[in-house]
Amino acid sequence: MRTAAVVGTGLIGTSAALALTGRGITVYLEDADPDAARTAAALGAGTVEEPEEPVDLAIVAVPPALVGKVLADCQRRGLARCYTDVASVKSGPRAEVAALGCDTVHYIGGHPMAGREQSGPLAARADLFEGRPWVLTPTPDTSTDTLNAALELVALCGAMPVVMDAAAHDRAVALVSHTPQLLSSLVAARLEHADETSVRLAGQGVRDVTRIAASDARMWLDILSANAGVVADILDELAADLSTTVAALRSLQDGDEAARQAGVAGIEAVMRRGNHGQARIPGKHGAPPTRYETVVVAIGDQPGELGRLFGEVARAGVNIEDVAIDHSAGQRVGLVQLSVAPSAVHELVVTLRARGWNVRD
Structure with missing residues (x-):
């Protein structure tokens, strides 16, 4: 892949563009909102100029309800040799693509399983997809070249390809993504009028x-x-x-x-x-779940404290598997919860306390 187009410069589209430009791919940016495309370009995601010839792959990064319409327009213009999308639902867009008579030989559905609670190009990150599953949903007539182009995109973005049926994908994301989003919103809604x-x-x-x-x-x-x-x-x-x-x-x-x-x-x-x-x-990294132990350290809310703590842990030869910070209400102190291998807990606690850190029991 030498050239690509990203149609839709929100969080996902711009993040993919940043990942591709970082790997030396020439990326052309389009958006119904020209300001969004220019913002993405200013971030280094590509150029808002139009390509002089069809690009190797076009990434349609628009909401599910717009995928068919936008894909049909891109194919009418001859924007690319191959096409994919990044919509989080696959069955509906596939049906619309077929109903609009789009070329499905050179199109493959896709969905990177990554995101953030922020949206828009300013929230984009080149590493957003690293280590994350990226689902591909080929149709029976999707060409090998199109599949290979999508697989190359996934690899360039540092993600892991997962090939699935569109309907199976939609059932899966309903369980692991869409329902959790609603439940999170429902719990948060109980706080709206709480004292x-x-x-x-x-x-x-x-x-x-x-x-x-x-x-x-x-x-x-x-x-x-x-x-x-x-x-x-x-x-x-x-x-x-x-x-x-x-x-x-x-x-x-x-x-x-x-x-x-x-x-x-x-x-x-x-x-x-x-x-x-x-x-x-x-x-x-997709491995079977591992049980880690938690070491809780109190730190002051001041510049450099977290970095200093991480440095101490590194010098102790311990790998931090995960981290969370619990901020104390009304106090300039936080509790850093370090998840580490069980075998490292005792030595880490002894080392940190010896160096003056407030390790909680």
């Missing part, structure tokens, strides 16, 4: 659950509209689980010992199911 004292008690748990509730509502309306039926089916199943859990909680307040024990069993069952489901989520 200030309650909100100030928020810790890392509620921050984790509600992080993606900050996502662009308009963007998610496009996504959910395109996969509404499948998401609704999963929510129906969740609603049944919620009803059972509510009944179990009510039983815990019952004066009857048998009812209370039934409630205990019900809550324990749902918690254990959650344990088992969470344990199935792949760990680092």
Whole structure:
């Protein structure tokens, strides 16, 4: 691949363009909003000039409802030799592409499983896709050259290709992406009118659950509209689980010992199911999940403290597998939670304390 076009310079399109330009690919940028394309170009994602000849691959980075229309326009103009998209739903766009009579030999659906709660070109990152799955959904008549072009795009962006049927993809993302987004929003919505004292008690748990509730509502309306039926089916199943859990909680307040024990069993069952489901989520680099221990260190809210802590951990010869920071309300201090291999915990705690760090038990 020597040349590419990105049509739609939002978060995903601009991030792909940045990754490609970083690998020496000449990228041409288009957007219905010229200012967005110029912003992406200013960030180093490519040029807003028109290509003089068809590019090797065009990436259609628009909402699911617009994929068919935009693809048809790009093919009419002869923009590229091969085409792909990055929409987060695949069945609807595929049906529209077929209905519009688009060339499906030189088109393959795609969906990089990466994103942020921010949107727009200014939120883009060249490393957004590194190590992330990138689903490809070829049609029966997708050519080998088109598949290879898409695979090259995935490799250039540092992602991992996963070939799936479009309908299977939509069921999967409804479970692991679309439903969690709605649940995060529903939990965060309970905070909208909560009293200030309650909100100030928020810790890392509620921050984790509600992080993606900050996502662009308009963007998610496009996504959910395109996969509404499948998401609704999963929510129906969740609603049944919620009803059972509510009944179990009510039983815990019952004066009857048998009812209370039934409630205990019900809550324990749902918690254990959650344990088992969470344990199935792949760990680092797609490997089987690994259990790490957490070392909690209190640090001051001042420049350089976090970097100094990471430097100390590195000098101790310990690899940080994950990190989270819990900020104390009303105080200029934070608790840094370092996830490390269990075998490294004792030596790391001893080393950090010897160097003056406040390691919490």
